[in-house]
Amino acid sequence: MCGRFSQAYTWEEIVAFSQPLTVPASRPNLQARYNIAPTTEVDIIVKTEAGRELRKARWGLIPGWWKKKANEVGSTFNARSDRVSDSAMFKSSFIKRRCIIPASAFYEWTGPKGEKIPHRISAADGGLLAFAGLWDRWTDPPTGEEITSCTIITRDADRWMSAIHDRMPAMLHPKDFDAWLNGTGGKELLDRPPPELREWIVSTRVNSSRAPDDDPTLAAPVEPEAEKPQQPTQGDLF
Template structure:
C-alpha cells in the first residue's frame, strides 16, 4: 500500500470513530506570533489546506528554556516506549479527552509533554458513503488561527536510528451546535488557557467542547474526499457553489 492510500484508509477510519482526521494550517508568521506568542525570529511558513494523518505539522511546545517554540512534528503520536515499527502503530492522531490521562499511549505525555497545535480550520463530513459532503470549520470571529489542545512525544526509531517528534490532537464530545456534523470535535484552547496547558498546571477539566458561538461552517469542494488532494491549493477552502 502506498503512502497516499495508507493515509486515506487511516483518515476514513478516524472519521468512522468520530475523530478529527483532516485540518488546515495557512497563517502568516505575524498571525501565529500574535496568537501564540511564539519565540524566535520570523520565518516562512508553508500554507497547507488538506493535512492528513502521518504527515508533518506545525506544533507549539515549550523548549528547554520554557519558551514557546514552533516545531515540525509527525501527526500521529509515537510513545517513547514504542518498540515496533511505525507501520505497526495504531491510530494515535487523536486522543480522547475523557481518557487521555489514563491510556498508556498518552498518559505520560499528558503529564509532561503538552503542546498546542495551531490550525486555520478543520474538516468534517456529512452524508452517506459515495456522497460525502465536506464541511470546513473556522473561528467564528474570523481569527486566522485556532489553538487545538495536543500532546507531543520524542521517539527513537530502531529501524532508521533517528529521533522522531510526533503529536496528537485531543478531541472531546461535540457541542450541541457541532452534533449535526459530528459527534466529536478538537478541543479548542483560549489564549487565557495557553500558559497553564503548556506548563502542565491545567487539569483535564479544560478539555471541554468549544462554546456554541466559537465556530462557523461552510461546505467546500468534494475534492477534499480524497486524501492528499490539493494540499497546497487555496481554493480547497472556498465555499462550494
C-alpha cells in the first residue's frame, strides 16, 4: 500500500528526471508538498504526441465508464500489480493509459492501531522515485466536468521493505520509462528490484490528513519517544 507520499522538486529536477519533459513556453508553478493524501491533485508524467508531459491528476483513479459520484468509487489510489491487468477498474488504463508518478518519498507506518509511527522512505541517493501509475479521464454526469485521475501501482515488499510493510510502490528504472509509457513493457517491469532506499521516523503529525502538506518539517527526522503519537481523526488512514 502507498497511502501518503511527497512531491518536492524544482522544475529543473523534474525535467531532467523525465529524460526530459516537453518544456512548455512558460514553466508551471511547482509547489513542494510533503504529505499528499488520496483525492489530492498530484503531478503525473504521460506520453503524448508531443513527448513526455507533466500533468495534474486526482490521486484516486475514476475509470471513464464510472456512472456514480466520484466519492463513491472507493479506494482506488492504489492498484495491485498482480491484478492490474484483469481488474475492471484498471484494465483499460493498464493497456492504454500509463503514467509515471514522480515522488520525493513515501510513508508507511509501524506499530499498533492508535500508536502508529510514520516512516519516511526515499531513494538512498536523495533522487526522485518513479512510481508506476495509471491514469484515466472521467466526466461527471451531473456537471459535465472532466476529471483526470491516477493510481499508484503497488507490489509485494522486497526484503528491505518487508521490515516496515508487506507492500510497496512499484518503482520504475529510467531505462524502462519508454517501455512502460508506450505499453511495450508488461508487468515484469513492476517486479524489478527498486532503487536502494533509506528510511527515518518523522512526526506523527503525518498521521493526519489535516496536517498542511506544504510543511517541510513533516519530512524532518524525529526521535520516536520525543512526542506522543497523534490520534488520527475521522477520515484519516488509521
